[in-house]
Every structure is written in structure tokens, then in C-alpha cells.
Amino acid sequence: xTQYRLAWWKILIVxxxxxxxxxxxxxxxxxxxxxxxxxxxxYFHVPMWFTMMLLFTYSVWSSIQYLRTHDIKFDDRAIESVxxxxxxxxxxxxxxxxxxxxxxxxxxxxxxxLNNTAIGLLIYxxxxxxxxxxxxxxxxxxxxxxxxxxAFTVFIPLIYILPRMTDSLHPGNGNNPTFRLFDTSHxxxxxxxxxxxxxxxxxxxxxxxxxxxxxxxxSQDEIL
Amino acid sequence: xxxFRMVMALFLFLSSVESLAQSPETVEMADILxxxxxxxxxxxxxxxxxxxxxxxxxxxDRKIFRLxxxxxxxx
Numbered sequence: 001x002t003q004y005r006l007a008w009w010k011i012l013i014v015x016x017x018x019x020x021x022x023x024x025x026x027x028x029x030x031x032x033x034x035x036x037x038x039x040x041x042x043y044f045h046v047p048m049w050f051t052m053m054l055l056f057t058y059s060v061w062s063s064i065q066y067l068r069t070h071d072i073k074f075d076d077r078a079i080e081s082v083x084x085x086x087x088x089x090x091x092x093x094x095x096x097x098x099x100x101x102x103x104x105x106x107x108x109x110x111x112x113x114l115n116n117t118a119i120g121l122l123i124y125x126x127x128x129x130x131x132x133x134x135x136x137x138x139x140x141x142x143x144x145x146x147x148x149x150x151a152f153t154v155f156i157p158l159i160y161i162l163p164r165m166t167d168s169l170h171p172g173n174g175n176n177p178t179f180r181l182f183d184t185s186h187x188x189x190x191x192x193x194x195x196x197x198x199x200x201x202x203x204x205x206x207x208x209x210x211x212x213x214x215x216x217x218x219s220q221d222e223i224l
Numbered sequence: 225x226x227x228f229r230m231v232m233a234l235f236l237f238l239s240s241v242e243s244l245a246q247s248p249e250t251v252e253m254a255d256i257l258x259x260x261x262x263x264x265x266x267x268x269x270x271x272x273x274x275x276x277x278x279x280x281x282x283x284x285d286r287k288i289f290r291l292x293x294x295x296x297x298x299x
Contacts, residue, residue: 004289006282014278021274025267031251205281212288219295 010205016198020044023191030185034103041099043191047199048092055085055203056124060152063145075141076218078148080210082127084203089121104169113163113170120155127151 024043032039059081066074096114097107108114130147134140163173254263 002293004286006285010282010285017274017278018271021270022267025263025270031253033251036252037254205285209281209284209288212292216288216291216295223295223298 009201013198013201013205016194017202020191020195020198024195027191028187030188038099038102039188041095041102042188043195045092045095045099046192047195048088048095050196051199051203052085052088052092054200055081055088055207056152056155058207059085060148063148066141066145070138070141072137072141075145076214077211078145079131080214081207082124082148083210084207086121086124086128087206088199088203089117089124093117093121100169109169111163111169112166113159113168113173116158116162120158123151123154123158 020043024040029037029039059078062074062078062081065071066078100109100114101107127144127147131140131144134143163170166173
């Protein structure tokens with residue numbers, strides 16, 4: 001590997017992203033009241049959360065690995081994947097607000113799903129604060145790994161369990177139907193699955209870039 | 225009587241045709257937009273954004289690759 005070549009999975013992600021954007025607008029969707037064409041937001045809003053969740057899961061796994069092995073590379077992976085996951089979570093919130101404005105008539109309501117997601121992301125933002133406040137590398141790695149595990153275990157009940165136990169406007173909560181395997185229209189399935197795969201791939205690509213940049217910065221610090 | 229039956233049959237047939245035709249038409253979708261071809265403007269816009277973003281991403285990817293190579297050669 002001396003010559004730069006774009007990896008096959010990156011090319012695949014690019015193709016799938018183009019399919020998502022073009023197909024997401026032009027392929028047929030079910031005709032439903034209130035939702036109208038905004039149903040296409042499903043192609044872009046849902047994959048954000050899938051990507052965020054996958055990267056948060058990867059980061060908590062890395063944190064556990066760090067606590068087990070005390071290898072600093074796991075700490076680097078944990079922080080960089082939380083960074084990318086946080087970006088995708090913010091995008092998910094923004095697209096959700098736009099969609100909510102079109103269908104519920106307001107950008108934000110005090111709905112448990114919405115509020116809990118915002119709280120969850122705030123918990124993760126404290127992770128960055130915690131890391132920024134510690135100088136020593138091993139101490140920072142250990143404390144932030146423990147905090148990351150705590151944040152993840154709070155995050156899951158906050159956004160997936162508690163909203164389902166009460167009434168919520170958001171689909172999939174409070175006995176509302178949502179995107180399900182067997183009753184989603186076939187036309188939508190094609191694009192939804194492609195969108196989820198391509199955005200997860202994009203998130204992973206961004207994560208590898210962030211991680212490699214971090215390693216580069218570290219090796220540069222060693223040389224200087 | 226003969227005419228009545230025919231008219232009745234025609235009426236029932238037409239009413240069923242009407243109900244068939246009407247049910248999907250009542251939901252507002254971007255049909256006119258698509259017929260006018262304006263939706264393609266939005267799609268083109270997004271394709272341009274996506275293309276630029278991917279070009280930037282690939283360039284960053286390549287830059288990182290080169291830097292990694294430099295550092296590997298130094299060591």
C-alpha cells in the first residue's frame with residue numbers, strides 16, 4: 001500500500017448515498033394524509049439515529065476494552081466515535097424538528113421522546129467536558145471510560161424504554177405504529193435499508209478519518 | 225324495465241369507477257411539482273451538495289493517507 005486507492009467499501013458507500021438521495025426523492029411512496037411528501041424524511045431522519053446508536057455502541061465497547069487492557073488506542077477510538085455519533089445525533093434532532101414542524105405543527109413539544117433524547121445528548125456532551133478537564137492521559141482514559149459506560153447505560157432507557165412506557169407523539173412510542181419489518185411499503189423498504197446502510201457507512205468513514213487524524217497528531221507531538 | 229336495469233347497471237358501474245379513481249387522488253402529493261419537472265431541481269441541488277461533500281471527504285482521506293506514509297517513512 002504505497003499508492004493511494006479509494007477502498008471498495010468507500011466507493012460502495014458513495015454509490016449507495018447517491019441512490020438514497022435520488023431514489024429518496026423520485027421513487028414512489030405511500031400516499032398518506034398529514035404526512036404527504038414529508039414521509040420521505042424517513043429516509044434521512046431515521047438513518048441518523050441508527051448511525052448514532054451504532055457509533056455509541058462501538059465507543060462503549062472501546063471503553064470497556066480500554067478498562068480491560070489499558071491500551072490507549074481504545075481510548076482514542078472511544079472519544080472519536082462519540083464525536084461522530086454526537087454529530088449524527090444533532091443532525092437527527094434537527095431533521096426531526098423540521099419533520100415535527102411539518103406534521104405536528106411545532107418544532108418542539110415537551111414530548112418524552114424528544115426531551116429524553118435532548119437530555120441523553122447533554123449527558124454525552126458532559127463526556128467532552130470531562131475529557132477536556134483532565135490533563136493526565138491514563139487518568140483521563142480511565143475516568144472517561146467509566147463515564148462513557150455510565151452515559152450509555154443511561155442513554156438506552158432514556159430514549160428507548162421510558163418513552164415507550166408513556167404517551168408520546170413520536171412513532172414507535174406509546175402504542176404508536178412505526179417503521180416495522182413487514183408492514184412498511186415495499187417501495188420505502190428499498191430506500192430505507194439503503195439509506196441506513198449508507199449513512200452507517202458514512203459515519204464509520206468519518207470515524208476512521210477522525211481516528212487517523214488523532215493518531216497523526218499524537219505522532220507529530222512525539223516528534224516535536 | 226329493460227332500460228331501468230341498464231341504467232341501474234351503468235350507474236352502479238360508474239359509481240364504482242368513480243370511487244376507485246377518487247380514493248388515491250384525495251391525498252396531496254407533489255404531483256404537479258413532479259409533472260413540471262421542478263422536483264428535479266431539488267434532486268440536482270442535493271446531488272451537487274453530496275458530490276462536493278464526497279470530493280472533500282476523499283481529499284481529506286488522501287491527505288491523511290499521505291501524512292501517514294510520511295510518518296511511517298520517518299520512523
